[in-house]
Amino acid sequence: MEETLQNNTKKHPKGLYLLFFTELWERYSYYGMRSLLVLYLTIAYVSGGLGMDDATALRIYGLYTGLVYFTPLIGGYLTDRFIGLQRAITIGGITMACGDFTVFATHSTTGLYIGLLLLIIGNGFFKPNISTLVGELYPKNDKRKDAAFTIFYMGINIGAFFAPLIAGFLAETLFFSKDANGIEHWGFQWAFLASSIGMLIGQIIYSSLGKKYLGDIGKKPLRQGLEKESKAPAQPLTPAEKKRTWAIIIITCFVVFFWAGFEQAGSSFTLYTQKFVDRNVFGFRVPVSWFQSINPVFIIILAPILSAIWSKLSNSKRGDIKMTTKMGIGMILLGIGFLVLIPAVLQTGSDESNIPVKANLLFIVFTYFLHTLGELFLSPVGLSLVSKVSPVKLASLLMGVWLFSSSVANFVAGQLAALTESLGYLEIFLVIGAAAIVLGLVLLSISRKLVAMMESR
Secondary structure, eight states, X not given: OHHHHTOOOSSOOHHHHHHHHHHHHHHHHXXXXXXXXHHHHHSOXXXXXXXXXXXXXXXXXXXXXXXXXXXXXXXXXXXXIIIOHHHHHHHHHHHHHHHHHHHHHOXXXXXXXXXXXXXXXXXXXXXXXXXXXXXXXXXXXXXXXXXXXXXXXXXXXXXXXXXXHHHHHIIIXXXXXXXXXXXXXXXXXXXXXXXXXXXXXXXXXXXXXXXXXXXXTTTSOHHHHHHHHHTSXXXXXXXXXXXXXXXHHHHHHHHHHHHHHHGGGGTHHHHHHHHHEXXXXXXXXXXXXXXXXXXXXXXHHHHHHHHHHHHHHHTSSSOOOOHHHHHHHHHHHHHHHHHHHHXXXXXXXXXXXXXXXXXXXXXXXXXXXXXXXXXXXXXHHHHHHHHHHSOGGGHHHHHHHHHHHHHHHHHHHXXXXXXXXXXXXXXXXXXXXXXXXXXXXXXXXXXXXXXXXHTOO
């Protein structure tokens, strides 16, 4: 069965599309929570929120999203040795569904923390292993991998597109009301229930079709399977494997700064949009959470184009652009996106009690466009890179290390977003944008050295 699935043909294996839909629903669950979390934390308790101040809410948001990307290190380690990819994905999915349901069933700080903890633990088992399983569908040096991860990335972003729209509609429109005293009542709980249901749908599809389309791939722990195959104890890393591992770690350090900027979308961008952006379009007031669907819309549009470009380049005489070059360009695009917001902040200022004029929403839309383009140059390429370059015995662990960059980045992002309360949006956006551009240029300058390390055999 495994040989059939990994046959190097032009078509992608059907297992890719099963994982595509499984990831789609998991991202629907995650982004449904992500799009409303800061609002839920800051809206008054009587209105359905928890009534926290902005700085505290932004730090909690950063802590949550940081831990979501930390636990894959632990989940990847346990999966490599004891669990196996397919089983780990099921454990993670069910745990996350329980987390969303817990937040739905309670309206308290304690209930929120328990629910977020379950989401964090579940993600640790789910996130690194589904990405690794995509890579396991293909031979080590299969040219289709970059295109496969870009297709897989579309699944992530279809879920990410619908989640804020549905969550925002439920919380800010369908179940939103004002009572006779003019007090607003938001429908946050129903949006969290929808996230839980989405996660369950994904797991039902995965469990029902996994045997047919995945076969035995990922059933055994990768390290255990490797040791049985060689009939010898696990060997230490070779010098070439050490070089490839260090290359991944070095690139991960750069990527931390990318995600620290990118993850302002759910924190400082959300509050800036709520307070300083004119959201009226032909008489309709666009819900704040809907702006987080802009990024996945652009990905759905741009991902097939870039996937086709990478495939065409890989089959040309000159070959594809080096992965590290793509990633350096991605960081530069992120930085430019922040600079686009500078004229808007100069117009609005950072004091919500004294706003001379609200910013045109096209500023934030164009920023999301550049950030999305940068993301497509960096994130799916990075997933493919880890899958290709990692020593087999460390495959899931190093995927966890890659995702760990987002953990550190989200901690940093939360702190940076909180500083907008004291330093202002202009200073924070300018510093992040300039740093991203400089680091992108540095990554481009050492690209050849990193490629040489990754090609060590």
